Amino acid sequence: MTVSPCPAALALPLYGSRISAGFPSPADDDLEGTLDLNEHLVQHPAATFFVRVQGDSMIGAGIHHGDLLVVDRALEAKSGSIVVAVVDGELTVKRLKVAGARVWLMAENPAFPPLELRDGQALHLWGVVAHAVRSF
Numbered sequence: 823m824t825v826s827p828c829p830a831a832l833a834l835p836l837y838g839s840r841i842s843a844g845f846p847s848p849a850d851d852d853l854e855g856t857l858d859l860n861e862h863l864v865q866h867p868a869a870t871f872f873v874r875v876q877g878d879s880m881i882g883a884g885i886h887h888g889d890l891l892v893v894d895r896a897l898e899a900k901s902g903s904i905v906v907a908v909v910d911g912e913l914t915v916k917r918l919k920v921a922g923a924r925v926w927l928m929a930e931n932p933a934f935p936p937l938e939l940r941d942g943q944a945l946h947l948w949g950v951v952a953h954a955v956r957s958f
Contacts, residue, residue, distance in 0.1 A: 863953050869896035871949070873906060873915075880904070880915055882930030890955040891915065897950035904951040909937065910944055915951065 864870045875889045883904060885891070893906050901920040906913070907927060916927035916937070925945065927937045939945050 863892050866896035870894050879929040879931050879934040885954050891951050892953040893949040894952045895949040899947045899950050906948040908946040
């Protein structure tokens, strides 16, 4: 994974018309204003970073190879959160599962087994995944 810092503001045009995903609708040039994706995707700018996904262990959660994740270090990681973590020096994205004193990092692809953290294994949570951005 490649980690990138949070970018500066960039306001782009936002059209008020909705795009039909069913039957086509008449075109509309109704410019609503501008939109800065940072305002919608970044809740805590000083605590947010971006990382690109490599691999397909999280496809069941809608996270695919090449996706850009918006990771917020200010969000509380709790059981069920999708987190960016370092386990024994290896960076990964997985769903956190906590049950009592037991902790797992769960893949969202049946081809990948759960990783239960054992005594002596180092786990460092880098942050909680707030959004995934996909390019086609």
